[in-house]
Amino acid sequence: MPTIFWLSKSSSALSTLRFAAGELQRYINRMNGEALARIVERPQYQPAEPGLWLGLFTDVGLTPQSTHPLDDEIHIAIAGDHGLIAGSNPRSVLMAVYRYLWALGCRWLRPGAEGELIPRAGPAAMDIHIHEIPAYRHRAVCIEGAVSLENVLDMVDWLPKLGMSGYFMQFREGFTFFDRWYRHQNNPLKTPQAFGVEQAREFTRQIEEELQKRGLVYHAIGHGWTCEAFGVPCLGWDQEPGRPWPPEFLRVVAEVNGKRSVPWDIASIAALCYSDPAVQEKLACCVEEYAAAHPQIDLLHVWLDDGFNNKCECPNCRTHLPADDYIQILNAIDDRLTRRGLPHKIVFLAYVDMLWPPETERLQNPSRFVFMFAPISRTYRQPMKASALHSSERALVPFERNHLKFPSDIDGLLSFLQAWQATFQGDSFVYDYHLISSGLYQQDPGLMNLARLLSEDVQSLKNLGLNGMVSCQLQRVFFPTGLGMYAMARTLWDDSLAFDALAQEYFTGAFGTDGMRCQAYLLKLAGLLDFGWLGNKEIAIPEDVAARCRSAMKGITRFMPVIQQHMCNQDICHTRSWQYLYLHAQVTRLLVKILLAKTKGQAKQVQRNWQTLKKLVCMHEDDLQPVLDVWAFVSAYEKMIESSHETT
Ligand SMILES: [Zn+2]
16 A cells, blocks of 8 residues: 655645645545555655655656646656656646546546546556646636535536636625525525625635635636725626615716616626726726735636626717727736736636727736636537638727627637737637536537537637636536536647547446447437527527427437436446436426427417426426536526527
8 A cells, every 4th residue: 555755845835735645545545445545744755765756846856847837737657556746836736646546547527526436446556657738728617607615615626636727706705606506596496595795705715725725726806896996896797776876886887878877787787987097096906905905816807897888988988999998907907916016917808898909008018917708699509710711800890889799600709809819919718608508508408519519619729829718607517417517627638639539438437337328318319409499599490390309209218218227326426427317308308398389389388398397407406406507597498488489
């Protein structure tokens, strides 16, 4: 049984290295079925002493290729149960531990203890030599949807196991995401729990601790500065009708149609008079104070309001693009952070009205900033790469204040990306939305096409000049499988991985025996069913939709005995995978009934089936909690069913 030595030479790495050693011990003991692995702390590397040595490159005589604090690199050189597991920074050491365990056969198919597959054989007699640098620098997930604290902690724990390096807490304390879960919005069968801002703050502190323990990159905030700077706490996107807005806020909100008011009583979507020097100053000061009080944040996202076609029409603002004001604000922030000696990187974004890049202003200190391209209006039925017809010189549609149309086609969006890239050549990543409403639900039932698209999109990022992805996503996206997130994470680490090989790896890991039959079943459903037209009038209803629906129903019935046969498996990971698939079959049957009734114009039948489906997911919410965001599922399908084609 190997001794695990961890090097306590670099004081900044202590807690993560100690944690990495603990993880290695825990999994080795589980594999061996006995708690025999010992952990020993050592100040110096002594390669001759038998054991598994854990340390930073600099403490074991290795030189990393990059010294950028966000870049990872791992080195594993093990013969039998002796050798070195090293990383270029503390986070990389932890990832190297998981990578070593991966080579021994450990698999993490979903967040949480029930999503892992640990082989029952120890590390003896295996030689493992791995030296890897991830394909992309930015590999992170952003909080969205409805979440319990445990959902987030499980996600944070899972990320480095898949080679992901960061987590993004939106808003100051992520209140709205927790609030949706604890109040059980969209599930009338559960009793709402009281939830307050102080509790969200406490949760955020716990999440930060878990991030720090793993050395993960911490992204924070995003929207909200535009209200917080003027005395309005920004908790999310809820309407607050009748709220008396502070006069200092009302004075500076954007003038639209000759009036300054808070649109729909939602503070986070209210634009400000961004050309007003006092507004710029106030925003910059707010960011400075927050950064000074939060040294634990690595990437501080400074986004403006979350609205669109809402920008100020006052005589000053009208003379130039909102992006020019944005750049002035960012420069003012940089000045303040520099004067104060604050190291935070500031993330700025191209998004809706801000897709039009600045005409005159430029960032004075580009190394302070990271550019984020957020193509929220994009289609998820076409990969994110330029078509043969796309020309990088294509002129942008002129900016027409408050009458903008945002493209959904990829070529159109890439023109904006290229226009921004002409103004800023620094660090950058894409912020994408595959695993949230518009990406997630308008797909085939098993999300097989979406998983393939995700893998393809990640592979294209290099060509687009983007160094990674932050996925703006529901945290519970594992119903019926987690292939999408798995493919995204694995491909961000190694962009040469072929999707088909990843899918095989995933299905075999998650479902065990008959995993490949399960893949074939979901692929068959994907060939027959597509919920795209349900929520999008631009997508035509297939002519043979009824025949397709009938074939899908038959396919589900035919596969049901296989599902049932595996629902009580020896391994909890496999058991859960098949149980989820069983519930998914029931959900899919009801969705098919809704599709059929829609095509026949049977509105009452549509409603009846939708009510039955809602009840089904709500009744089973405790079983589905780790894998399906019922709040998001109900919100999305309700909207899709209401807005889809009127058929007769
Ligand atoms: Zn203005």
